[in-house]
Amino acid sequence: MSAAVAHRCLEPGQSIIVATVDANGQPATCRGIALDSRDDLQTLTVFLPVATSHETISNLAVTKRLAVAATHPITNAATQLKGTTIEARLATEEERVFVRGRLDAFAQMLLAFGVPPRLAHSLRHWPSFAVTMRVEQIFEQTPGPNAGKRIQ
């Protein structure tokens, strides 16, 4: 059950948000486009648009601490993963199709709220940074009494 809750963050169509913090304790936030993990969530890679993630990348260079939350837009089922950044690089052309596919899936979700696909696709997604963190904690974040409960 915990594994299923943890892994739902990798499903297409999720809304992805991240937080970082600078050396003075000032948090910053940014929206992500896609999440990927090739090692059963030992590590997690989040794709962030270069255009909107300057502050996030600057903070990571100094503090390395990263929080990523993935939320299903319709059910509000949400998971938050926290950890330490081990790599931040420009996403490759090979990864572009994957990132675009995740944006398409998110746009499909937004269609359910009446957001036209053209508008949803105007969210800038490329070029992207690929930021990989070592996952140290995973939390249930669906609104309700279990929100904040650690699941891994």
Added chain:
Amino acid sequence: MSLRLSDLRRAFQGLVPSIVATSDVQGTPNVTYVSQVYFVDETHVALSCQFFNKTRRNLDENPAAAAEVIDPVTLQAYRLRLKFLRSEKSGPLFETMSLRIDAIASHTGMTGVFRLIAADVFEVLSVQMVDGFLTETVDDPGENMSVDGARTEMRGLQVVSERINRASDLESLLASVLESLEEFFKFSHTSILLWDDANRRLTTMASRGYGKSGIGAEVALGEGLIGTVAREHRLLRLSSLDADLRYGRAIRREAASARKLEEEIPLPGLPDAQSVLMIPLIVGDRLVGVIAAEDRDPMRFNEWHEAYLEIIGNQIALGIDRMIDRGDESADAGQPEASTSRPAPESVNARCRAKRRLTYYRNDDAIFVDDEYLIRNIPARILWKVRGESQRTGRTEFSNREMRVDSSLGLPPVKDNLESRLILLRHRLQEKCPDLKIVSTGRGKFALRSDASLELMER
């Protein structure tokens, strides 16, 4: 600050969830969605604290926070740098934020579980547009309150006042109010519910724009959106009903195993309403009723409507109250009509007429027609009285006065709303038993007309 917070008002309506980032003292960040960032003034915003969660604990350790809000029309994002100042657990800001949450909680059967603990107030240190967030910009239609619009709506206020003053009876007053709201404000799905002190419920007395009138539908005080507005005597505008209800339902699913929850109250009216505006009708501190407007457009109702309709709501409340008082006076001035009534032509062509069975269930205080619910409480007792009298004596005409002096009907001694009860009865008969009619025969008088052969049963 290059941008003013008030320039971003649309982003604070809660149509697109906002992001809030905080950090503990060890420097571990936390990120979460919040359903709404509330605009307080040009340098302050507030967040609702509904659970003692990580965001709340982080703020106690480190007051620095960041938020990202999105304009629902252009999808442009804006980032706010925030400093947590204080938690408010009472006062106007708390009450305004609490009303919205209480209404959603009640509507989703989550009263007591889904509630506002505090309004967390932040100073806004900076606000910035997120450059490069979109690949193409969407034209901003600007504020939808033009000078022409203002003129139209000022004219609307004038016309509503005139129509209220001219209305000859309560039914025409209610109908003209809803007609004016459509004519001048383009509110095409509206209803008016009046408060009944005798059974402590609101009853739908008029509606416009719905397939089924819903007249007679009742809402208890504190139940759902309408009941919450009635209980709190405060106007409620929701611009993101769908998102709010999904959020409430998500909590309900999570909480369902923890305790038994009330059944969800179906939203009266549009099944796919995206925005609602509920205006309490108040005279002094006394509740008269509620006007409910709904729309499929999530941005249909704006702040201008809120302020403006509060004024109109006061006019309407006074008009309805005056009409109810007039109903009291007219009935007292009239004479009982018993001696002048003619026998009902009930036996004429009786064999050719439809047969209807009216059953009064005493324990439920309700009348069913051919096994279908018709009406209950005082209007049911009125119908049972006049129908029984008609069957026994042949009388078909009755006066309001004789209803008032009959203590078995249970009408309150003052402000008995008899006229509204007769309107309700007439509409319910029209919908469920059109062969039986209540018709007005003059001031303070009414008649019972029947085109059906009626069988009366009491259980």
